[in-house]
Amino acid sequence: MFMGKNKRLFVGKAIEGVGWRIWNKKGRKWWGNFLSEYPDEFLDELNGLKKS
Numbered sequence: 001m002f003m004g005k006n007k008r009l010f011v012g013k014a015i016e017g018v019g020w021r022i023w024n025k026k027g028r029k030w031w032g033n034f035l036s037e038y039p040d041e042f043l044d045e046l047n048g049l050k051k052s
Contacts, residue, residue, distance in 0.1 A: 010046040012039050022046070 010031060013023050020035040022043065035042075 008043070008047045010043055012043055014038075 009024065009026050011023050011025060012020050015021050015034065018034050020038055021033075022031045022035075022039065023029075024031045031046075
C-alpha cells in the first residue's frame with residue numbers, strides 16, 4: 001500500500017512575465033491557457049481531491 005502524498009498528474013508552473021500554466025506530467029505537454037494566478041482549486045479538481 002502506498003503511503004504519503006498522491007502523485008499529481010497536473011502541476012502548475014510559473015512562466016516568467018506571462019503567468020501560470022498547467023503541465024501534464026504524463027502527456028508531457030501544456031494543458032489549457034495561461035492563468036494570472038496560481039490555480040490551486042483547478043489543479044485539485046484535475047488531480048482529484050483526496051476523499052476522506
